[in-house]
Amino acid sequence: MSDILKMFTTVIKSLFKKSTCRQYPFKKPVFFDRTKGHIQIDRERCILCSLCDKRCPTGAINVDRNARTWAINSYKCILCFRCVEVCPVTCLAMQQQYSAPEEIKKSEVVEIPAKAEKAKA
Amino acid sequence: MSIKKSPWIIHYDGSSCNGCDIEVLACLTPLYDIERFGIINVGNPKHADILLITGGVNQQNKTVIKNLYDQMAEPKAVVAIGACACTGHFFAECYNMLGGVDTVIPVDVFVPGCAARPEVIIDGVVKALAVLEKKQQEKVTA
Amino acid sequence: MFEDQEIVTIERSELISRAQKISKEGYRLVQIGCTKQSDHFQIDYTFDKEYRFYNLRLSIPLDHPTLPSISHLIMPAFLYENEMHDLFGIQVSDMILDYQGKFYNIAKKAPFATISAADTTTEKG
């Protein structure tokens, strides 16, 4: 008898308790300050030193000095934070929003404006 | 129409590190609970509409993945989850790896991340639904 | 704190008798590992008894790598011996369960023995 009573109290409690579910995608995902999402570049500050390219363990970052582009392949990136650590001008930052799934793999290419370098130099 | 309302998924672990696998499982458990949308994880490829693959392809599981893909009924969609399944990242340099899943079977949606978050996996599955819809329409008109 | 590790170098002919002695003393097999050196294979048989680390080490030539199996004395050894055969191409005789090179099913034969450090150093910078 007591078991049945216990069961009913549990059921009634569960009925009125807030749902555990995060209700994604109807509600926005919960992020913390340190959540690793994707790497963002501040193109005004980049000096094309290509240190991030050299240090990236998976070769996801590609820096082309002649074409003045900085490219990241988010399908290779393992979010290890290495590039953020080595960047001498701290123009790279980890953003909380994750990169979205796509139907084709493509690198995200960012063009670095030329005046930025002059301003730095 | 019915597929879009309640797609069934099958999950196969290629040569992943488990990180993405447990995130796929986490999608099924209370915090994310994709069963809200009628999505059910099944064990039989013949019942499934969407194939979720985590991890890259190596010499031995190449045939397993091909078999699983062939056994699924049309229309079907393949979602590659995590950096390993997309490109193989640094494991692509290993002697036994062929690279991403797209080296063996056609992949419809690539989900980035290492390990991919449950939210991205849900987004990936939603994207795969659109692909399924398109494939079904093509089949009807053909 | 780092533990003390006792590493004893032995001959190939001694292996069976030493393994028998040590397993009688109540040691358990921790691992068998192989390392390719410039002129020989270094084989490590690691044992443990009540957190005491004991390692038997022997070296075998590169061109004629053969080993006697200890799997009939210590059963779990067969896994490591098959692994060594597949990865390093070491011929282990009289294993209790011989996978005939199908343990890992690698397309390339003995990858650890054929790739040298020099021609794989591809990392940028």
Place this chain on the structure above:
Amino acid sequence: MAKRTIVPFGPQHPVLPEPIHLDLVLEDEMVVDVLPSVGFIHRGLELLCQKKSFQDMVFVAERICGICSFIHGVGYCQGIEKVMNLDIPKRAQFLRVFWGELSRVHSHLLWLGLAADAIGFESLFMHSWRVREKVLAIFEETTGGRVIFGAAKVGGVRIDISQDKLDQLAIALDEIQKEYEPLAKVFLEDYTVQHRWSEVGYLSKEDAHQLGAVGPTARASGLPQDMRKLRYGAYEDLEVEPIVETAGDCYARCVVRVKEIYQSLDLMRRVIHKIPAGEIETKVTGFPQGEYFSRVEQPRGEVVYYVKGNGTKFLDRFRVRTPTFANIPPLLQMLKGCTLADVPAIVLSIDPCISCTER
């Protein structure tokens, strides 16, 4: 004599999240012989040490397995640190223990869920994973990653936790324990669980020792074997007593894990209480030269890393012997003589981690 049949089990099987293949030789319903085949996840990552510098190898080590990722990283780092004679700050060592123990809680909760699922106890599976998400939230809050978080580094750790945060975490740990208690009660007292696991997959103490069982599998058979007793890292200041059960069946293995979660939660509280202030990493100069077998305790048992450096930035050899590899011979022993219906429960009872095993 009954007719013999061979039943293939895996690699794609509803109860297995990972691919392992077993050929089961059956006589009627009885398993008389088992032949395992592995290699579905063999990547050959040990050889990457010749392509990646020893500092980048930490990322590779963390991706041996996604469940005990952090402890893999720490074990590798310890090997390198011994070879290079580095002195690690105390704070870094305590943080390593903190995340390591949290990983153990996460791994055991994950296992409890999967095991409940294997016996068809769906709601218990869901509840275990609900509690586990709270653990993952702590991971994400402190390091930024949910399962693989790259906090380990040769010479220390990469991220610090502030003292305020640690005090908040102590409260979060209490909450986890409060939610976990009713769950643990079900695992320890419920009739279904006991009925399904008692006297299934028996492994005697002698066999466990002889076949080289490690971790909870060995401890459930009465062997007090826990590598934390080697007192590596901050375990020097934190006394750990191995949790031992003597029954040697699947149920005992479950009980060991249920109790280890309490032990780990307790250890983390002691870490928060004792953690000293100071640096979190030492500067690493030069390249490793020498060799060392680094042994640490994972949720699944003892893991051995062999690192051999030759004075360049590339290692000569990096070898991992993971706990599941050592637990395969005991598993074969347990399977002999069981019925076909018990096979999934027994295979899961050693907590198989296949991507560790095959690397």
